[in-house]
Amino acid sequence: MISEPDQLITIVSSLLALVLFSISFLAYVRERRKKLLLLSAAFFFYAVMNFLDAGDIYYPRVGDYLEVWGSLLNFVVLALFFLALFTKEKIDDGS
Amino acid sequence: MEVELETRKRIYELIRDSPGVHLRELTRRLDIVIGSLQYNLYYMEKKNMIYSIKDEDYVRYFVKDRKFGKNERNILFFLRRTPCRHILINLLQNGTMNNKELSDAVDLSPSTVSWHLNKLAGSGIITKEKVGRVSNFTVADPELVAELLILYKESFLDSLLDSFIDMWELDKKKR
Numbered sequence: 001m002i003s004e005p006d007q008l009i010t011i012v013s014s015l016l017a018l019v020l021f022s023i024s025f026l027a028y029v030r031e032r033r034k035k036l037l038l039l040s041a042a043f044f045f046y047a048v049m050n051f052l053d054a055g056d057i058y059y060p061r062v063g064d065y066l067e068v069w070g071s072l073l074n075f076v077v078l079a080l081f082f083l084a085l086f087t088k089e090k091i092d093d094g095s
Numbered sequence: 096m097e098v099e100l101e102t103r104k105r106i107y108e109l110i111r112d113s114p115g116v117h118l119r120e121l122t123r124r125l126d127i128v129i130g131s132l133q134y135n136l137y138y139m140e141k142k143n144m145i146y147s148i149k150d151e152d153y154v155r156y157f158v159k160d161r162k163f164g165k166n167e168r169n170i171l172f173f174l175r176r177t178p179c180r181h182i183l184i185n186l187l188q189n190g191t192m193n194n195k196e197l198s199d200a201v202d203l204s205p206s207t208v209s210w211h212l213n214k215l216a217g218s219g220i221i222t223k224e225k226v227g228r229v230s231n232f233t234v235a236d237p238e239l240v241a242e243l244l245i246l247y248k249e250s251f252l253d254s255l256l257d258s259f260i261d262m263w264e265l266d267k268k269k270r
Binding site: 023024026027030031035036039084 | 175176252255256259260263
């Protein structure tokens with residue numbers, strides 16, 4: 001059960017990450033740009049990472065296993081943001 | 096064109112927000128001369144945007160629920176995107192414009208404007224005509240786009256998505 005303030009913050013962060021994923025995914029659906037797809041993927045994995053953190057509150061015994069996945073997802077999220085930063089959209093200038 | 100569109104949009108929005116509003120009330124609340132208001136109401140009724148019912152004392156106005164066809168839904172989809180909406184408004188006002196003129200008018204970089212123009216041309220909302228090395232763009236059905244601009248209402252979600260896109264600088268402003 002949630003008993004500590006930091007546990008509550010973890011749960012709220014997870015939900016906030018999910019909201020950010022929803023917004024970025026809807027933006028991708030509307031605009032169809034690769035950069036937005038990378039951003040929504042990054043927010044999605046960030047949300048998953050947070051939910052794994054939150055899962056630790058309920059299933060503390062699988063802690064080591066979750067930590068490995070947490071570290072891996074951390075890297076994936078940063079890599080996706082990095083890729084989004086350097087993604088150039090191909091634009092035909094019409095001339 | 097711009098003034099007319101704006102006036103009709105104001106009239107439409109007031110009728111939508113106050114169903115059953117009558118002519119005198121519309122004049123008072125919109126501060127439009129009665130002749131111009133009557134002309135615009137007549138046009139909007141003819142275009143099936145609104146309808147009127149005469150009771151004992153007044154003619155009362157209501158907005159019409161309309162089902163949008165595939166082409167209309169396609170135009171509305173583009174109107175939800177702020178840069179595309181600004182591009183279409185400028186094209187309606189000026190008839191034909193090229194990328195550079197539009198880029199100056201909507202204050203976005205030429206490459207960003209080009210991105211949106213290609214999407215609009217690809218869906219048949221605007222037409223592209225090459226004159227030498229320059230491409231000129233025109234709205235394919237100005238009447239329909241103008242009509243849908245009156246009906247269009249920006250939603251909270253659309254402005255939220257626009258803010259998100261701005262944050263990541265996908266629609267680059269000119270430096």
